[in-house]
Amino acid sequence: MLKHPETKYRPMPPVGLKDRTWPDQVISKPPIWMSTDLRDGNQALFEPMDAQRKMRMFKTLCAIGIKQIEVAFPSASQTDFDFVRELIEGDHIPDDVTIEVLTQAREDLIRRTFESLRGARQAIVHVYNATAPNFRRIVFNVDEAGCTQIAVNAARLIKQLAAERPETRWTFQYSPEVFSGTELPFAASVCNAVTAVWQPTPENKIIFNLPATVEMSTPNVYADQIEWMHRHLDQRDSILLSVHPHNDRGCAVAAAELAVMAGADRVEGCLFGNGERTGNVDLVTLALNLYTQGIHPGLDFSNINAVARTVEDCNQLPIHPRHPYVGDLVFTAFSGSHQDAIKKGFAAQKATAIWEVPYLPVDPADLGRTYDSVIRVNSQSGKGGIAYLLESTYGLVMPRRLQVEFSGVVQRHTDATGAEVTAQELWAMFNAEYVQTDEPLRYVAHHLNEHGHEQGIRLELEVDDRRVSLRGEGNGPIDAAVHALHLPLVVHSYEERALGLGANARAVAMVEVAMEGMPVSTFGVGIDPNIVTASIRAILSGANRLLQHADQAEREQLLKGLQAKLKAVA
Numbered sequence: 001m002l003k004h005p006e007t008k009y010r011p012m013p014p015v016g017l018k019d020r021t022w023p024d025q026v027i028s029k030p031p032i033w034m035s036t037d038l039r040d041g042n043q044a045l046f047e048p049m050d051a052q053r054k055m056r057m058f059k060t061l062c063a064i065g066i067k068q069i070e071v072a073f074p075s076a077s078q079t080d081f082d083f084v085r086e087l088i089e090g091d092h093i094p095d096d097v098t099i100e101v102l103t104q105a106r107e108d109l110i111r112r113t114f115e116s117l118r119g120a121r122q123a124i125v126h127v128y129n130a131t132a133p134n135f136r137r138i139v140f141n142v143d144e145a146g147c148t149q150i151a152v153n154a155a156r157l158i159k160q161l162a163a164e165r166p167e168t169r170w171t172f173q174y175s176p177e178v179f180s181g182t183e184l185p186f187a188a189s190v191c192n193a194v195t196a197v198w199q200p201t202p203e204n205k206i207i208f209n210l211p212a213t214v215e216m217s218t219p220n221v222y223a224d225q226i227e228w229m230h231r232h233l234d235q236r237d238s239i240l241l242s243v244h245p246h247n248d249r250g251c252a253v254a255a256a257e258l259a260v261m262a263g264a265d266r267v268e269g270c271l272f273g274n275g276e277r278t279g280n281v282d283l284v285t286l287a288l289n290l291y292t293q294g295i296h297p298g299l300d301f302s303n304i305n306a307v308a309r310t311v312e313d314c315n316q317l318p319i320h321p322r323h324p325y326v327g328d329l330v331f332t333a334f335s336g337s338h339q340d341a342i343k344k345g346f347a348a349q350k351a352t353a354i355w356e357v358p359y360l361p362v363d364p365a366d367l368g369r370t371y372d373s374v375i376r377v378n379s380q381s382g383k384g385g386i387a388y389l390l391e392s393t394y395g396l397v398m399p400r401r402l403q404v405e406f407s408g409v410v411q412r413h414t415d416a417t418g419a420e421v422t423a424q425e426l427w428a429m430f431n432a433e434y435v436q437t438d439e440p441l442r443y444v445a446h447h448l449n450e451h452g453h454e455q456g457i458r459l460e461l462e463v464d465d466r467r468v469s470l471r472g473e474g475n476g477p478i479d480a481a482v483h484a485l486h487l488p489l490v491v492h493s494y495e496e497r498a499l500g501l502g503a504n505a506r507a508v509a510m511v512e513v514a515m516e517g518m519p520v521s522t523f524g525v526g527i528d529p530n531i532v533t534a535s536i537r538a539i540l541s542g543a544n545r546l547l548q549h550a551d552q553a554e555r556e557q558l559l560k561g562l563q564a565k566l567k568a569v570a
């Protein structure tokens with residue numbers, strides 16, 4: 001990079017529109033959408049779409065609800081010409097959709113363009129010539145008058161050829177290419193010269209499309225340019241003002257939005273921002289930005305994944321995983337505090353209509369996306385995400401302190417592997433850590449019996465591979481089981497819940513236990529179709545985990561009572 005970029009690059013001068021009104025405008029309705037996926041998008045591909053892919057893209061655009069579709073540059077290639085013919089002759093164009101075609105402002109190309117449209121019910125003929133000073137000087141070698149003449153001659157020819165084909169309902173469109181780099185008074189004067197030829201009326205409007213062929217400025221400058229044109233075009237009420245932002249500076253979406261605030265009626269762009277270089281403005285993002293403001297864009301993205309896969313197939317280009325609204329990762333939270341807030345947000349959302357889930361600007365379900373992949377767990381995650389995945393996938397609702405304890409187990413795993421953990425892996429870890437913990441005490445069976453006012457239990461266990469039978473009494477089965485174990489076990493908390501529904505439902509019991517004389521407490525979990533069995537298994541799980549965490553001396557001390565009992569029953 002240069003030490004002094006000012007020796008090579010010039011800043012974009014401001015427009016100087018002191019009384020601009022666009023900053024105070026609020027977009028309250030969608031613009032007219034025009035898709036140029038099949039033209040600007042198509043011309044920017046490694047391999048332009050073949051006829052089959054073009055048709056697939058066209059049908060997708062129609063299904064989404066786009067009513068103006070630039071389908072080809074018919075004079076550029078036989079494929080494009082034939083595609084227009086196929087659309088018309090095959091009657092593939094819905095009545096409420098208007099196809100559009102692009103041509104340079106050259107007589108032979110314009111004639112061929114009209115040829116491609118023979119028999120169309122309605123069509124937009126779009127003609128362009130570059131108006132920026134470097135193009136006038138370098139590409140065309142004409143002065144301002146010469147440049148205007150190119151546009152005017154083309155406009156005249158288009159008007160004449162349209163008049164010869166009254167069976168088609170024609171709309172005329174003119175683009176001063178590289179408008180973003182054109183002096184505004186000159187851009188307006190070329191457009192006004194074209195208006196004088198086409199003589200539009202409010203009932204029969206023409207389209208002036210003002211492209212940021214190359215995005216050269218901050219979006220506010222583009223908005224000023226559009227507002228300036230909005231004020232200086234002749235017969236503004238007979239003109240649809242269109243914008244066509246490219247994304248060279250990464251601001252095309254913002255530029256389009258500000259341009260609509262500045263007076264644009266129509267936006268040209270491509271799905272997911274395909275197009276020359278860094279792309280045309282992304283129509284999907286624009287539409288869904290409106291949607292999240294409570295304004296229906298008039299386009300249907302209720303199955304956005306299907307649209308994305310089709311577009312990827314047609315363009316043979318992948319969509320970035322972080323692309324707004326559609327990327328694989330945009331409804332995914334990795335970090336703990338985000339996961340926690342999203343989990344709480346989904347729970348709170350059940351009680352309110354207005355979308356308020358933190359960190360998610362849109363309900364994924366509105367776009368046909370599921371909550372399944374909302375939360376992912378890696379080393380940046382906390383208890384919230386883990387709890388959400390286990391709850392949403394397996395119906396396991398953990399008490400808060402168990403969430404904290406288990407997240408430590410997961411954290412050790414993710415720190416060691418560096419990898420993301422799926423819900424299935426979390427469930428396996430949870431089972432291994434709690435449910436299947438059967439060393440040194442393994443549950444075999446239990447038998448309850450009444451013992452006066454007390455609950456009696458006979459507990460069959462395997463202890464260090466030895467089958468034993470232990471008896472205990474208490475004020476309920478759990479208390480009786482604790483006494484039967486002859487361990488200094490204290491139960492701090494107990495929770496039971498159902499896992500699953502109906503005949504397949506199982507009980508999950510979660511206990512927080514400690515041993516007298518040991519400073520730590522831990523959780524034990526039991527799962528069983530029978531609630532008492534689940535509870536006893538939970539007690540054994542907790543006891544085993546405490547014993548596993550104890551050092552040798554502690555372990556011997558804790559097991560003293562049980563060992564004495566085992567000797568006595570031997």
Ligand SMILES: CC(=O)SCCNC(=O)CCNC(=O)[C@H](O)C(C)(C)COP(=O)(O)OP(=O)(O)OC[C@H]1O[C@@H](n2cnc3c(N)ncnc32)[C@H](O)[C@@H]1OP(=O)(O)O
Binds near residue numbers: 073
């Ligand atoms: C910003 C955009 O996206 S614009 C659209 C770009 N898309 C395309 O170009 C589609 C593919 N294009 C093509 O296949 C070809 O360019 C064609 C078939 C349209 C024309 O091909 P050619 O006749 O070989 O001309 P070429 O493309 O080289 O254009 C150069 C000539 O056209 C002139 N020209 C370029 N653009 C325009 C225009 N909009 N209006 C009038 N003349 C133009 C140039 O001044 C140059 O004239 P010169 O030969 O007298 O110096």
Ligand SMILES: CC(C)C(=O)C(=O)O
Binds near residue numbers: 040178211213214246
């Ligand atoms: C032809 C015009 C509208 C164009 O694609 C551009 O300027 O980017």
Ligand SMILES: [Mg+2]
Binds near residue numbers: 040211213246
């Ligand atoms: Mg373009």
